[in-house]
Amino acid sequence: MDRALSTPLFAQVLGLDAFAQLPAPVRALHSVQQRQTFAGRARIQRGTHALVPLLALLSRLPRSGEVEVEVEFLADAAGERWHRRFGGLP
Numbered sequence: 001m002d003r004a005l006s007t008p009l010f011a012q013v014l015g016l017d018a019f020a021q022l023p024a025p026v027r028a029l030h031s032v033q034q035r036q037t038f039a040g041r042a043r044i045q046r047g048t049h050a051l052v053p054l055l056a057l058l059s060r061l062p063r064s065g066e067v068e069v070e071v072e073f074l075a076d077a078a079g080e081r082w083h084r085r086f087g088g089l090p
Contacts, residue, residue, distance in 0.1 A: 062086040
C-alpha cells in the first residue's frame with residue numbers, strides 16, 4: 001500500500017516521531033482510514049482582537065460558550081476532509 005494512504009495525513013505533516021508522542025486518543029482521531037464521526041462538547045473561548053468576530057463569522061465558528069461538537073472525518077487518496085458542526089450548525 002502507498003505510504004501516503006497508509007500513514008495518516010496528520011502524521012505526515014507532524015512527522016512520525018512527533019505523531020507517536022501525541023496522546024493515544026488524539027492519534028486515534030487523526031488515524032481515520034475512511035469515514036468516522038466524533039462527537040462531544042467543547043468550551044469555546046474567542047480571542048479579544050478586534051478582527052476576531054469577523055474572522056469567526058467567516059470561518060463559521062461559534063460564539064464563546066459550551067457547545068455540542070460533531071466532526072466527521074473523510075479520508076481517501078485525495079486527502080482528508082473535515083465536516084464540523086458546532087451546536088448543530090455547519
